[in-house]
C-alpha cells in the first residue's frame with residue numbers, strides 16, 4: 001500500500017493546563033477531501049496550525065509525502081506543497097486582486113533581486129509567467145473579471161474566494177482551508193462546495209475545517225470529528241452524520257445547516 005499524503009499520529013498540543021489536541025490520529029490520501037469538524041474549542045484550528053507547521057506540537061508525529069516534518073517551519077512546508085488559508089482573512093486589502101494572487105506565487109520565483117534590478121530577460125520572462133499563472137488561478141475561481149479591483153472592495157464571498165486563489169497560486173499538493181464558508185450566504189456556500197470539488201479534480205487534496213454542514217456533508221470523502229481535543233469519530237459523511245456521539249456533542253447543536 002502506498003503511504004498517505006499526510007499522516008498525523010498522536011498529535012498533541014497542551015496550552016498551560018489545557019489539552020487542546022489529545023493524541024489525534026488521521027490521514028489524508030491523494031486526491032481526497034477530508035473534513036475536520038467539531039464544536040467551538042474542539043481543537044480544529046490547533047490541529048490545523050500544527051499540520052501547517054505554524055504551531056509546534058507538544059508531542060506526536062506529522063508525515064507529508066513520506067517525510068517527518070515536525071519542527072519544519074510553515075514557509076518551508078509551503079514550498080514542499082502545503083498551502084493554507086486563515087480563519088481570519090489574510091488579504092492585502094489595498095492591493096489589487098491580481099497582485100494578491102501574484103504574491104501567492106512567489107515561492108516559485110527563481111530570479112533574485114539582482115535579476116529584478118537589471119530587468120534581465122529571465123526576470124521579465126518570470127514576471128510574465130507569474131502574471132499568466134495568477135490570471136489562470138483567478139479564472140479557476142471565477143474571479144477573472146475582478147483582477148484589477150482593490151481586494152477590500154470585493155464582496156465578502158469573493159474575498160473568501162480570493163484567499164483560496166492566493167493559496168492555490170502556490171501550487172499546493174495539500175490545501176488546508178480553515179472555515180472557508182464562514183459568513184457566506186447559501187449561494188456563496190454552494191459555489192464554494194463546487195469549487196472545492198473542482199480543486200480535488202485537479203488532484204489536490206483538501207483538509208477542510210468547517211462548521212457549515214451542507215458544505216462539509218456535500219463535499220467530504222471522509223470526516224474526522226473532534227471534541228475537547230479528542231477524535232470522537234471518523235468516517236464517510238453518512239456514517240458521521242448518524243453517529244450518536246457526534247449527534248449529541250455537535251450536530252444536535254453547534255453546527256449550522258443553512
Ligand SMILES: Nc1ncnc2c1ncn2[C@@H]1O[C@H](COP(=O)(O)OP(=O)(O)O)[C@@H](O)[C@H]1O
Nearest residue numbers: 015018020038039040041042043044045046047
Ligand atoms: N494560543 C493559545 N493559547 C491558549 N489556549 C489556546 C490557544 N489556542 C487555542 N487555545 C485553546 O485551545 C482550545 C482549542 O482551540 P481551537 O483549536 O481554536 O478550537 P476550534 O478551532 O476547534 O474552535 C480552546 O479551548 C482554546 O481556547
Ligand SMILES: [Mg+2]
Nearest residue numbers: 044045046087
Ligand atoms: Mg477554529
